Every structure is written in structure tokens, then in C-alpha cells.
Amino acid sequence: MPDDCPVVPVGTENGTFYFxxxxxxxxALAPDKVANKHIVAMFAPDSNYLERxxxxxxxxxxxxxxxxxxxDKDGNVIKEWVTVGWNTEIVxxxxxxxxxxxxxxxxxxxxxxxxxxxxxxxxLILHCGNHLLINGRWVRPGEYGGMVYPxxxxxxxxxxxxxxxxxxxxxxxxxxxRDRGVEIPSDASPSRLLLEILRTWNWARPMIDPVLLLGxxxxxxxxxxxxxxxLVWVTGGAEAGKSTLLELIGYLFNGAILQSPKxxxxxxxxxxxxxxxxxxxxxxxxxxxxxxxxxxxELARLAATSQGNMLKGGQxxxxxxxxxxxxxxxxxxxxxxxxxxxxxxxxxLELGALPPGARSPNFDRHVGELxxxxxxxxxxxxxxxxxxxxxxxxxxxxxxxxxxxxxxxADQFGTLRAAAELLLHDGEPDAxxxxxxxGLLGREAMDETSSAEAEPMLCLSHLRSMPVNLVGVGPQRxxxxxLMDATAPLISTALDPAAxxxxxxxxxxxxxxxxxxxxxxxxDGKDWLAVATNHVGLxxxxxDTKFRDGVWxxxxxxxxxxxxxxxxxxxxxxxxxxxxxTLIPIAVALPGEEDAPxxxxxxxxxxx
Numbered sequence: 001m002p003d004d005c006p007v008v009p010v011g012t013e014n015g016t017f018y019f020x021x022x023x024x025x026x027x028a029l030a031p032d033k034v035a036n037k038h039i040v041a042m043f044a045p046d047s048n049y050l051e052r053x054x055x056x057x058x059x060x061x062x063x064x065x066x067x068x069x070x071x072d073k074d075g076n077v078i079k080e081w082v083t084v085g086w087n088t089e090i091v092x093x094x095x096x097x098x099x100x101x102x103x104x105x106x107x108x109x110x111x112x113x114x115x116x117x118x119x120x121x122x123x124l125i126l127h128c129g130n131h132l133l134i135n136g137r138w139v140r141p142g143e144y145g146g147m148v149y150p151x152x153x154x155x156x157x158x159x160x161x162x163x164x165x166x167x168x169x170x171x172x173x174x175x176x177x178r179d180r181g182v183e184i185p186s187d188a189s190p191s192r193l194l195l196e197i198l199r200t201w202n203w204a205r206p207m208i209d210p211v212l213l214l215g216x217x218x219x220x221x222x223x224x225x226x227x228x229x230x231l232v233w234v235t236g237g238a239e240a241g242k243s244t245l246l247e248l249i250g251y252l253f254n255g256a257i258l259q260s261p262k263x264x265x266x267x268x269x270x271x272x273x274x275x276x277x278x279x280x281x282x283x284x285x286x287x288x289x290x291x292x293x294x295x296x297x298e299l300a301r302l303a304a305t306s307q308g309n310m311l312k313g314g315q316x317x318x319x320x321x322x323x324x325x326x327x328x329x330x331x332x333x334x335x336x337x338x339x340x341x342x343x344x345x346x347x348x349l350e351l352g353a354l355p356p357g358a359r360s361p362n363f364d365r366h367v368g369e370l371x372x373x374x375x376x377x378x379x380x381x382x383x384x385x386x387x388x389x390x391x392x393x394x395x396x397x398x399x400x401x402x403x404x405x406x407x408x409x410a411d412q413f414g415t416l417r418a419a420a421e422l423l424l425h426d427g428e429p430d431a432x433x434x435x436x437x438x439g440l441l442g443r444e445a446m447d448e449t450s451s452a453e454a455e456p457m458l459c460l461s462h463l464r465s466m467p468v469n470l471v472g473v474g475p476q477r478x479x480x481x482x483l484m485d486a487t488a489p490l491i492s493t494a495l496d497p498a499a500x501x502x503x504x505x506x507x508x509x510x511x512x513x514x515x516x517x518x519x520x521x522x523x524d525g526k527d528w529l530a531v532a533t534n535h536v537g538l539x540x541x542x543x544d545t546k547f548r549d550g551v552w553x554x555x556x557x558x559x560x561x562x563x564x565x566x567x568x569x570x571x572x573x574x575x576x577x578x579x580x581x582t583l584i585p586i587a588v589a590l591p592g593e594e595d596a597p598x599x600x601x602x603x604x605x606x607x608x
Contacts, residue, residue, distance in 0.1 A: 001098050002053055007042050009098040010148060011105020017096055018105055022046050024130075024141050024151025026111060034092050050086035054094075057081045108274070108323065111148050114155055114256070115276030115326070116222035120145065124225055124385040126378075129154035133382065155256040155277075158379035160372065166193035169376065170369035173197065176361065190373045191380065191423040197248070200361070201241050204350040208440055212347050212413070215420035217252065220327035221378045222385075224276025228411040229304050230419075233284075234331040236351025242331055244360040245351075246282055249329070251367050252374035253278065258326075265295035269322050276325045284330040293336050300328035301345055304412075339546075340458060344408060347416060348448055377423060384422050391418040394429055395437065402438030409449045413441045456562075459547045459555035460589065463531075466541050470512035479516070479541075483529070483590055485509035486520050514575030516541055521572065521583070529589035530572050531556055532579040533565070553582055561585040 001009065006022035017034055019027045021042045029038055040047045062070040062078045069077045099105075117125040119134065126133040129152045132141045138157075141149045160169065166188045167174040174184050174193060182196050191214065198210035216232045223229045236242045250259055258271055261282040268279060279300075284293050303324035335348065354360070363370060396414035399405040405413070417437055421429055443449045464480040486509035488502065510520055517535030521528050532538055533553050542548050547555055557564040563583040565571075571578045 001094065005053070006046050006049055007095070008143060009095055009102060010143065011102040011110075012096075012099040013104050013106055017099045018107060019095070019099070020142060020148065020150065022049075026107065026148060026150040028107070031096065034095055036088055039088070039091060039095070050091060051083050054087045054091050055083040056085045056087045058084045107148075110146065111150065111274045112224070113150065113273055113275035114152050116225040117147075117276065118225040122389075124222065124382055125149075126158065126222075126382060127152075128157045131157060133158075152275075156254045156371070156375050156378070158375055158382050160190070160376035160379050162379075162383055164190055164376055166190050169372050170366070173366050173369050176366075189424070190376045194252075194373055194377070195420075195424065197361075201245065202352040202354055204352060209349045211420045212416045213349055214423060215416035215418070216327065216329060216347075217249075218377060218381055218419035218423045219415055220257070220278035220329070221253075222381050223278055223327040224325040225385075226327075226415065227305075228415050229306075229325065229327045230412050230415045231300050231304055231327070231346045232329045232349060232416075233335055233346045234329065234349045234351065235333065235335050237333055237353060239353045240351035241354055241360050242333075242351055244363065246280065246331060247363050248370065249280055251363055251370035252377070254371045254374055256374075263296065264292060265299050268296065268299060269324070272324065272326060274323075278327045278329065280329045280331070282331045284332040285334055285336070290336045296330075297336075297338065297342055299324055300330070301342055303328060304345055340454065344449060345412060346448065347412060380423055381419075387422060388418070390428065391421050394418070394434060395421070398434040398438035399441055402435055403442030403445070405441070405443045405449060409443065409446075413446070417441065454558075456555045456558040459545075459552055460559065460584075462542065462545050462547060463552070464589075468516060468541065470515055471508070479513075479518075480590070482509050482513050483518070483520075486513055487527070487586060487590060511575065514577075517574050517577075517579070519572060519574055519581075520586070523583065527586040528563075528583040529586055530574075530581040530583055532572075532574050532577070532581050534579045535574060535577060556582045556584060559584055559588050561588060 001007075008020040010018040010020060010026075012018065016028050016030060019029070019042055021027050022044060027042055040050070043049055059079050059081050062080055064070055071077055112125075112127060114127050114129050117127065119125050123135065124133070127141065127149050130141065131138050131154075132144070132149050134144055134149075141151045143149075165186070166184060167186060169190050170193060174188075177184055177193070177196055177200075180200070182200075184193060184196060194217075195210055195214050198213055199206065201210075203209040213232065213234075216230060219226060219230055234242060234245065246259070249257070257278045257280055258268065259280045259282070260268070263281050268281070272279070281296060284296065303326050306323060306325045330346075338346075392414060395418045396410045399410040399414050400407070403410075439445065464478065464483070466479045467476040468479060468482070469476045470482060485505055488506050488509075513519065515537050517532030517538035519530040519532075521530050531552070533550065538552065539548065539550075542552055553564070556562060562585070565580045565582065569580070571580050574581075
């Protein structure tokens with residue numbers, strides 16, 4: 001292809017040929033479409049280039065004004081070669097040959113749409129639709145470093161002076177806050193102003209939630225360049241100002257966000273395509289059938305870490321690949337129930353009702369100022385990208401070392417706090433600041449992590465809380481109540497008339513729990529709860545849970561101190577049924593019973 005050719009062949013895969021058109025769009029054509037008008041469309045608006053580079057000529061006679069042939073002095077008709085079009089066959093073959101020479105090319109792995117991306121050297125790339133920031137300079141979208149950045153609809157570019165002042169960039173918003181009694185220093189930055197705006201809502205955690213939401217704004221703008229993309233769920237009842245908050249988000253991102261109520265997973269996935277723009281899904285309400293919202297939650301969870309391509313089947317029975325690399329923000333009145341693995345991946349920001357007489361701000365009057373703040377936030381992140389790894393490591397380490405958070409929560413909340421720090425302050429956070437936020441966002445301080453149960457404990461909790469009737473008469477009792485009776489200590493004294501009754505009650509309970517695959521045993525001088533690997537009674541108890549079909553064995557074997565029986569360990573009889581089992585320490589199976597051994601007979605000294 002000529003060096004100045006406006007169309008760039010990119011590669012081919014499975015009989016499809018890929019090109020960057022003269023406008024910079026990515027075009028996929030089947031072999032029979034690499035011809036005629038399809039080629040003209042790729043070269044538009046410079047389709048005349050085809051005739052200049054590959055003209056199709058025809059020899060015709062020159063004519064005079066009367067239309068009669070012009071002859072030379074010898075009487076011969078004078079002829080000339082004129083361009084009458086372009087050579088379709090040559091151009092078609094050349095385009096396909098060049099694609100094939102580029103080699104097999106997968107657009108799902110090599111195309112980056114609008115949004116932020118990380119270069120191989122760790123630097124930040126911003127694709128703003130019709131402009132691309134790469135290697136610190138703005139260029140036209142195209143092919144760079146083996147990746148294709150196609151031309152798309154423009155979104156706002158980063159803008160604003162590095163040391164911009166809020167009262168200059170957004171004078172009306174600044175005045176509005178000051179009129180409400182909020183102190184805005186004269187040298188306050190636009191990010192400080194935005195934080196004070198967020199604080200005007202009635203948050204459940206007023207010191208924490210506005211900072212985390214500000215952090216999400218920053219992280220969402222560069223989501224595709226992050227290793228972990230944090231997820232946020234804003235929830236609140238009527239009169240909490242949730243709709244106004246979503247309006248604010250829309251103005252800040254100014255088109256560089258996918259906002260939709262009642263969206264489907266397929267709709268979000270197909271609209272995003274290969275973009276890394278953030279996603280804001282409103283009305284993500286709990287319902288009788290939560291399958292639709294669960295599909296969106298799964299998409300967001302996969303996007304958080306982008307663990308490989310997602311495969312989806314199509315109506316043509318062919319799998320399609322998709323890779324989500326966006327930050328998600330959900331909002332609803334009620335949050336649907338979630339698995340622990342999903343719940344611990346979200347920051348839940350709860351809004352309370354606004355005080356009586358309070359009025360939600362009318363952000364329609366401040367659209368220009370909010371858009372300017374949004375462009376400045378992106379500029380701030382781009383200019384300070386070199387600080388990102390340092391800030392993230394500092395807050396992540398603080399959450400683990402001081403807050404005792406696990407890695408996943410440290411990724412989630414560390415990213416949010418580090419993003420807010422980058423937007424608000426220069427330099428490095430000091431030890432006092434890190435210690436403060438390590439505590440505020442610590443495992444026991446945050447509802448998101450303090451109440452999250454791991455799968456093994458969740459399985460044990462399910463089992464213990466099941467109501468059952470194991471004797472055929474009387475009311476149902478929880479499995480945990482039966483276990484407490486089966487492990488109750490005995491009092492060895494002839495003078496206690498209740499001793500016989502206690503012994504009978506324990507024997508009755510031990511026999512009863514055998515009917516659901518449980519048994520209290522002693523081994524190596526320790527007391528254990530044996531849980532059958534294969535038992536109909538246990539299967540019925542857990543049939544409506546994810547631990548059904550024997551999955552309970554996998555989960556319970558991961559409890560602290562648990563032992564999964566193997567071939568070397570003899571099977572145990574459970575009320576006549578023999579099965580291998582998982583042994584769980586009694587102290588784990590019945591928390592709070594550590595000081596009351598289950599089988600050992602305790603002797604009480606009596607004064608005679």
C-alpha cells in the first residue's frame with residue numbers, strides 16, 4: 001500500500017478482513033465485500049484517492065466543440081488516455097493481500113475503544129474518541145504499539161490549569177456552598193469543592209462515604225488503566241436526593257459514562273463493546289426474581305479484575321468474547337441479596353432522608369461549571385498518574401496492616417481512597433493520615449467486610465440454622481439446638497435427680513442428629529462433629545442452597561481445624577447409615593462452647 005494511503009489494512013481472522021478507514025473507524029469486511037462501494041466507503045471522504053493511486057484508463061478520441069473527432073495534419077484521429085474510474089480488482093486484491101501479510105489479527109484482543117488504558121511501560125493512555133493521549137502527546141486515533149484505537153464519537157478531553165481555583169472555575173457553585181455556611185477557602189481546588197458538594201447529602205458515614213464516592217469519580221475516569229476497578233452501590237429511600245446525585249454524576253462525566261435505568265446485562269455488554277467507560281445503573285432494585293440484576297452484578301464483578309475474556313453464546317450457536325474493564329456504580333432503594341463473594345466487592349454508600357424543609361440543589365443551573373470540574377478531575381489524574389502506584393500501595397498496605405483487611409477489600413477500598421487522595425492532595429500521605437484511614441476503613445469498622453462470611457462458615461451457618469423435627473412429635477427445633485443437647489456436659493453425682501434426665505436427653509439428641517448425617521465423636525482425645533459425605537437427610541436439608549449435592553463437604557473441609565476423611569480413615573455409622581465424613585472441631589461447630597467439652601463427663605464435688 002502507498003505510504004500516504006488513507007485506509008490502513010490491519011489484519012485478518014476467519015475470513016474477515018479488518019481495516020482502519022480514512023475516518024479512522026475500524027471496519028470488518030467479508031471477502032466478497034472488499035469491492036466496489038464498500039471500498040469507496042472506506043476511503044470516503046477522500047474517495048478520489050482511488051483514481052489517483054489506481055486509475056482505470058481508457059483511450060478515447062479527442063473531439064472539438066461540435067463533437068467531431070480532432071485530427072492531426074496527416075488526417076489521423078488524435079487520441080488520449082483519460083481516467084474513467086479506478087481498478088477495482090487490483091485494489092481489492094491489494095487490500096486483502098496486505099491484511100494477510102499483517103497476519104492473523106483478533107479485534108477482541110487488539111482494539112481499545114474510548115476510555116483510559118495502560119501502556120506497556122505503565123504510562124496512561126486516554127482515548128477521547130477523536131483524540132488520543134499517548135506517550136504524553138495528543139495524536140490522531142490509529143494503530144500504536146500493536147493496538148488499534150479506532151476513531152469514535154468525541155468525549156471530553158482533560159482540561160484546566162493544574163493549580164485551578166474553585167472560585168474561579170465554578171464561582172456560582174462556590175457561592176452556593178458559602179451561602180449554606182460551608183467554608184470554602186479562597187485557594188480551594190475544584191476537587192475540594194466537589195467533595196464539599198458531596199457532603200451536602202445525608203450520608204450514613206459522613207466522614208467516609210463522600211470521600212469514597214469522590215475516589216470512585218477519579219478511578220472511573222481511568223478505569224481501564226487500573227489493576228482493580230472499584231464497585232460502588234448507592235442506596236437510599238425516598239427524599240434522600242439519590243436522583244439529584246445521579247444528575248450530578250451525569251454532568252461531571254459529560255457523556256463519558258454509560259448511564260441507564262433498567263438495563264440488561266446484554267445491553268450493557270453490547271453498548272460498552274471494547275470501551276472502558278464507567279457504567280452507572282439506576283433502579284437496580286431487589287425483586288422477586290433477581291436474575292436480571294444478578295447478571296449485571298456478575299458483569300461488574302468480572303470487570304473489577306477483568307479476569308480474562310468472558311464467553312457468551314449467540315443465537316447462531318457461536319461463542320462471542322467480551323472483556324469488561326469499566327468501573328460500575330449501582331443505585332437503588334433496596335440492595336438485592338448477594339453472595340459473600342459479591343457483597344465484599346462493593347462499597348455501600350447509604351443516603352438518609354434530607355432534613356425537613358431541605359431542598360435538593362438545582363444542578364441544571366450549573367451544568368457548565370460541573371462539566372469544567374469533570375474535565376479538570378481527568379486532567380488532574382492524567383498529570384499525576386506517576387503518583388498512582390505509590391498512593392495505592394500506601395493505602396492498600398495501611399488497610400492490611402492497620403485495618404486487618406484482606407487483599408480483596410484492600411484492593412477495593414484502597415483504590416477508592418488512593419484515587420481521592422490523588423485528586424485532593426499533592427505529595428505523599430503521612431503516617432498519621434494512613435493510620436487514620438487504615439482504622440476508618442478497617443475490617444471491623446466497615447459493614448461491607450465485618451459482616452461478610454466466608455463460604456465455609458456460611459455453609460456451617462446454613463446447617464446450624466435449619467429448623468428440623470427429628471423425633472416425629474413436637475415443634476421443630478434448630479439443628480444448633482439439637483447439637484447443644486448432644487454435646488451437653490453430664491454431671492456425675494448420685495445425689496442429682498436431674499442427672500438421669502440429662503443423660504437421656506443427650507442420648508436422644510445424639511441419636512436424632514444421626515438421622516441428618518451428624519454425629520458427635522471423640523478422636524485423638526478431642527471432640528469433633530462428624531458430617532457425613534453422603535447422606536439423604538443432610539442432602540434434603542441443604543437441597544435449596546448452593547451447598548447441595550455434596551458441595552457441603554468441600555465447604556466444611558475448609559473450616560479451621562477440619563479434617564476431611566480419606567481412604568485411610570474408616571467410615572462412620574450415622575444412625576445405621578455408613579459414610580465417610582468431615583470432622584469439625586466442636587469449638588468451631590458450636591462457637592462459645594470451647595469451655596464446655598462435649599463428651600467428657602464433668603464431676604461436681606458435693607458437700608455431704
